[in-house]
Amino acid sequence: MSAVIAGVEHARDARAVAAPARVALLGTGTVGRAVLARLAGWSGTPLGTRVSLVHVANTRRVLADAGGLCPRRAGAAFHARLAEAPACGVDALQAQDAKAERYGLVATLGQLGTRIVIDATASEAVAGQHAQWLAQGIHVVTACKLGQGTSLARWRAIQAAAAHGGSQYGDSATVGAGLPLLRSLRELQAGGDRIHAVAGVLSGSLAWLFNYYDGLRPFSAFVRAARVAGYTEPDPRDDLSGEDVRRKLLILARAAGVQLEAGEVEVSSLVPPQLAALSAGEVDAALPSLDATLRERFAQAWKAGGKLRFIARLERDACGGAQARVGLETLAFDHPLAGGTGTDNRVAIWSDRYREQPLLIQGPGAGAQVTAAGLLDDVLRIAGR
Numbered sequence: 001m002s003a004v005i006a007g008v009e010h011a012r013d014a015r016a017v018a019a020p021a022r023v024a025l026l027g028t029g030t031v032g033r034a035v036l037a038r039l040a041g042w043s044g045t046p047l048g049t050r051v052s053l054v055h056v057a058n059t060r061r062v063l064a065d066a067g068g069l070c071p072r073r074a075g076a077a078f079h080a081r082l083a084e085a086p087a088c089g090v091d092a093l094q095a096q097d098a099k100a101e102r103y104g105l106v107a108t109l110g111q112l113g114t115r116i117v118i119d120a121t122a123s124e125a126v127a128g129q130h131a132q133w134l135a136q137g138i139h140v141v142t143a144c145k146l147g148q149g150t151s152l153a154r155w156r157a158i159q160a161a162a163a164h165g166g167s168q169y170g171d172s173a174t175v176g177a178g179l180p181l182l183r184s185l186r187e188l189q190a191g192g193d194r195i196h197a198v199a200g201v202l203s204g205s206l207a208w209l210f211n212y213y214d215g216l217r218p219f220s221a222f223v224r225a226a227r228v229a230g231y232t233e234p235d236p237r238d239d240l241s242g243e244d245v246r247r248k249l250l251i252l253a254r255a256a257g258v259q260l261e262a263g264e265v266e267v268s269s270l271v272p273p274q275l276a277a278l279s280a281g282e283v284d285a286a287l288p289s290l291d292a293t294l295r296e297r298f299a300q301a302w303k304a305g306g307k308l309r310f311i312a313r314l315e316r317d318a319c320g321g322a323q324a325r326v327g328l329e330t331l332a333f334d335h336p337l338a339g340g341t342g343t344d345n346r347v348a349i350w351s352d353r354y355r356e357q358p359l360l361i362q363g364p365g366a367g368a369q370v371t372a373a374g375l376l377d378d379v380l381r382i383a384g385r
């Protein structure tokens with residue numbers, strides 16, 4: 001290559017490096033709103049120069065501008081208008097697709113430079129798109145566990161698509177709301193360790209519930225409070241059934257090299273069959289159906305001198321197999337997994353170097369601010385300098 005052409009290439013590279021990553025945000029609920037607020041706080045700072053928000057959507061509305069949207073105005077526009085926006089009344093993805101055709105998520109992200117989709121939805125349809133975006137070279141950063149935490153086939157498709165597209169999958173917010181859990185598992189393995197076991201509290205909402213439930217006031221009232229605080233899934237049965245914890249344990253297990261199918265995790269649900277059978281709109285009124293059983297479980301634990309904790313366990317055996325289960329357990333007050341406060345997740349990891357005493361990671365495991373921060377940490381990691 002001649003010196004002149006090399007110089008031109010170099011200048012192009014330098015411009016590409018300096019160009020901000022273009023970001024599309026899907027979901028403007030508890031987490032999405034906090035992402036917009038955090039991005040707005042970066043305005044006028046060096047962090048703000050590294051990302052350009054070009055597309056924001058929920059099921060009802062899309063704002064898009066390839067030249068860049070103001071996060072503060074986008075947040076205000078969404079939340080001022082949400083109340084008056086009509087529900088689309090069709091499948092969420094169809095609505096998204098219809099809008100994407102008109103407003104063009106992929107077109108708005110463009111063809112060159114760093115392009116990132118942030119998934120702050122709980123949408124199966126959006127999770128079904130992750131592999132497609134990755135294969136096109138679009139990075140995906142997600143709080144939604146339906147990508148890596150459901151079928152092994154989808155998890156494999158995501159890994160393959162990222163490898164094919166040369167793209168990255170930011171999943172820090174899927175387990176522990178950004179706590180350094182997945183990162184620690186990966187770093188231990190990169191350093192030559194084999195992961196032997198993982199155990200702990202993986203649900204922020206269930207941690208909160210069992211930290212504050214006193215066996216006197218109805219459990220259902222605590223569930224409602226956790227939902228208002230933004231700790232539960234959009235449908236709190238996803239937390240109470242252990243399904244959200246199953247997804248998190250699958251994500252951790254697969255990252256630890258244990259390729260479990262969803263059905264291989266034994267799950268003990270707190271949701272009685274009558275509550276499980278209701279439509280989403282009927283759930284709130286039926287929450288008191290949880291109360292009697294939980295009062296009884298609490299009393300038993302109290303009599304035994306212990307605390308209720310919703311625990312996930314993954315244990316690997318020497319022959320390459322693994323056992324995985326999630327459910328409510330009574331732990332002694334001084335048990336290492338019984339500590340923590342608020343929404344704290346508390347997770348122990350055993351590996352070659354942590355054979356006797358596990359590595360313990362603890363911190364808030366749910367909430368809008370920590371989750372948004374976890375998502376945007378991944379965005380910045382992908383965006384580079």
Ligand SMILES: NC(=O)C1=CN([C@@H]2O[C@H](COP(=O)(O)OP(=O)(O)OC[C@H]3O[C@@H](n4cnc5c(N)ncnc54)[C@H](OP(=O)(O)O)[C@@H]3O)[C@@H](O)[C@H]2O)C=CC1
Nearest residue numbers: 027028029030031058059092121122123143144234366367
């Ligand atoms: N809350 C927390 O503490 C944590 C949450 N998470 C995960 O973050 C995700 C979001 O949670 P949260 O913010 O609490 O949920 P919310 O229900 O508050 O918000 C979900 C948002 O997704 C939007 N949405 C749904 N389908 C689509 C679609 N097809 N296209 C675009 N937008 C769509 C909804 O639109 P509309 O407003 O129109 O209904 C809504 O704005 C979940 O996957 C959850 O598991 C992860 C870690 C912690």
Ligand SMILES: N[C@@H](CC=O)C(=O)O
Nearest residue numbers: 203204205232233366
């Ligand atoms: N509903 C989830 C939110 C974070 O993933 C939880 O309670 O942990």
